[in-house]
Amino acid sequence: MLLHFEDEAVFAEQLARAAGLEAMQVARHRFPDGELKLRLPVPLPPSAVVLRSLHHPNEKLVELVLLADTARALGARHLTLVAPYLAYMRQDAAFHPGETVSQQIIGRLLAERFDAVVTVDPHLHRVAKLADAVPARRAIALSAAPLIGAFYAARNTQPLLLGPDAESEQWVKRAAGGSLGHAVCTKHREGDNDVRIELPAIPLAGRHVVLLDDVASTGGTLVECARQAVSAGAARVDAAVTHALLDAAALARLAAAGVAEFVSTDTVPHPSNRIAVAGLIAAALK
Ligand code: R5P
Numbered sequence: 001m002l003l004h005f006e007d008e009a010v011f012a013e014q015l016a017r018a019a020g021l022e023a024m025q026v027a028r029h030r031f032p033d034g035e036l037k038l039r040l041p042v043p044l045p046p047s048a049v050v051l052r053s054l055h056h057p058n059e060k061l062v063e064l065v066l067l068a069d070t071a072r073a074l075g076a077r078h079l080t081l082v083a084p085y086l087a088y089m090r091q092d093a094a095f096h097p098g099e100t101v102s103q104q105i106i107g108r109l110l111a112e113r114f115d116a117v118v119t120v121d122p123h124l125h126r127v128a129k130l131a132d133a134v135p136a137r138r139a140i141a142l143s144a145a146p147l148i149g150a151f152y153a154a155r156n157t158q159p160l161l162l163g164p165d166a167e168s169e170q171w172v173k174r175a176a177g178g179s180l181g182h183a184v185c186t187k188h189r190e191g192d193n194d195v196r197i198e199l200p201a202i203p204l205a206g207r208h209v210v211l212l213d214d215v216a217s218t219g220g221t222l223v224e225c226a227r228q229a230v231s232a233g234a235a236r237v238d239a240a241v242t243h244a245l246l247d248a249a250a251l252a253r254l255a256a257a258g259v260a261e262f263v264s265t266d267t268v269p270h271p272s273n274r275i276a277v278a279g280l281i282a283a284a285l286k
Helices: 008-019 057-073 102-111 147-153 164-178 220-231 246-258 278-285
Strands: 003-005 024-025 029-030 036-039 048-049 077-085 116-120 138-142 160-163 181-184 186-191 192-199 210-215 238-244 259-265 273-275
Touching: 003 008, 008 024, 008 029, 008 048, 008 057, 008 186, 008 278, 048 057, 048 160, 057 077, 057 102, 077 278, 102 192, 116 278, 138 278, 147 164, 147 210, 147 238, 147 259, 147 273, 160 164, 164 181, 210 220, 210 259, 220 246, 246 259
Parallel strands: 003 024, 003 048, 048 077, 077 116, 116 138, 160 181, 160 210, 210 238, 238 259, 259 273
Antiparallel strands: 029 036, 186 192
């Protein structure tokens, strides 16, 4: 059984079909003071998969605690969380005294409730593997990079895939898959909205450049990269991310900076979604 919430019904149906599961909706009631009550379908089978993509994560984390603990009380012995976007992975260290290391705290909260966690392109920078952040019995990090690479390879423009920072090298390399050119910039972040980018020392003039990153949030990183690529003479600049967290104003800033087309996978519902990941996740579940 695949348990899901109403706002993810479309993705849940695609995933259930691809994985051969029965999709069942969890009913959710919000009390006037904001508290939540859930109602799970009964009887529950001993093994269930829970779908919850964790953009706007705070309330969803409460849902997952309520859901998992209720499922256990109803007899579920094996619970898998499918979180196409896994939040709180970027704060993986205390950069100043007193700061939370959110990755470890949220990772433990999930691992204490789910036997397996499956996600796509989690932001793992200072930790080597997902299990170091989410110590569940199975912690599976899939990558949408090959799907993104295939999307551009099919266009026959021989684009140069350009990552904004050293951390993006893993995605860029996988997306290039040995057949597309790739490189990464150097990024200096001074604050949430203050990013400086240095281009790699390779010619961009006349090239089709595709900026590639795991996540776009304010869009500031891609905006700076796009400005620099345009100034360096790129013939066309596109951008692609696995997780599109950005709002309409950020999309407009991307376009103003010279991004001709911005695409994303459907791990987070967004107008830019062009690349489906249900098949990738279903294969892992199987
Ligand atoms: C950070 O290291 C990530 O890979 C992204 O580059 C970053 O989170 C993008 O954020 P923003 O869109 O706010 O610049």
